[in-house]
Amino acid sequence: MTSKKAIRKEIAQLVKAMDPQEKKVSDAKILHQVLGHPLFQEAKVLFCFVSTEREINTHPIIQEALAQKKIVCVPKCFAYGVMKAYAIQSMDDLEPGKYGILEPKMETEITPEKIDLAIIPCCAATTDGKRLGYGGGFYDRYLANTSFKKMVLCRQICTKADLPTEATDIKMDLLVQEDACFPIKNHT
Ligand SMILES: Nc1ncnc2c1ncn2[C@@H]1O[C@H](COP(=O)(O)OP(=O)(O)OP(=O)(O)O)[C@@H](O)[C@H]1O
Numbered sequence: 628m629t630s631k632k633a634i635r636k637e638i639a640q641l642v643k644a645m646d647p648q649e650k651k652v653s654d655a656k657i658l659h660q661v662l663g664h665p666l667f668q669e670a671k672v673l674f675c676f677v678s679t680e681r682e683i684n685t686h687p688i689i690q691e692a693l694a695q696k697k698i699v700c701v702p703k704c705f706a707y708g709v710m711k712a713y714a715i716q717s718m719d720d721l722e723p724g725k726y727g728i729l730e731p732k733m734e735t736e737i738t739p740e741k742i743d744l745a746i747i748p749c750c751a752a753t754t755d756g757k758r759l760g761y762g763g764g765f766y767d768r769y770l771a772n773t774s775f776k777k778m779v780l781c782r783q784i785c786t787k788a789d790l791p792t793e794a795t796d797i798k799m800d801l802l803v804q805e806d807a808c809f810p811i812k813n814h815t
């Protein structure tokens with residue numbers, strides 16, 4: 628099978644080639660899928676990645692969750708592949724961190740057992756729950772031994788029939804695309 632590295636490169640080119648209007652439409656459809664999903668609607672404590680330009684826009688997801696009075700936490704990355712989740716009250720609680728990714732200013736940690744649902748980024752994913760990240764192992768380490776629901780956002784063009792995986796790659800519970808959600812059953 629093609630290596631993780633080669634797939635990351637192929638997907639990065641696909642995303643880079645997206646027309647800005649096409650990206651907006653894709654983002655809006657995925658937003659609609661997330662906000663309409665029972666897992667989102669029922670979640671009291673939500674973990675959500677803060678998107679960068681190249682990613683599916685999660686800022687409106689975070690804003691809507693805050694407006695609905697959910698507890699929202701977002702990731703902050705540290706050395707050695709370590710990531711933690713900290714609560715925010717508004718988008719003003721974010722500031723650019725390493726690599727220009729917006730991160731929480733305050734360190735009010737929300738521990739994993741309090742989280743109901745995590746909205747997770749990917750480079751590519753499969754409809755049966757395999758996920759390829761950007762290569763840092765941050766999410767795989769963070770998600771290991773957690774029991775909250777794991778929802779990966781993945782554009783149709785980034786969805787693959789299969790992906791190479793290692794023992795440390797954590798499986799997703801649900802893949803959300805523009806026009807469909809794929810719940811993943813019976814995974815360990
Ligand atoms: N729980 C873990 N313990 C130790 N090493 C890990 C763990 N999870 C991942 N790694 C290592 O981290 C490196 C990057 O992993 P991988 O290529 O799967 O990253 P990724 O899934 O693309 O990134 P991310 O998890 O940040 O989205 C690999 O060498 C992998 O073996």
Ligand SMILES: [Mg+2]
Pocket residue numbers: 758759760764767795796797
């Ligand atoms: Mg991985």
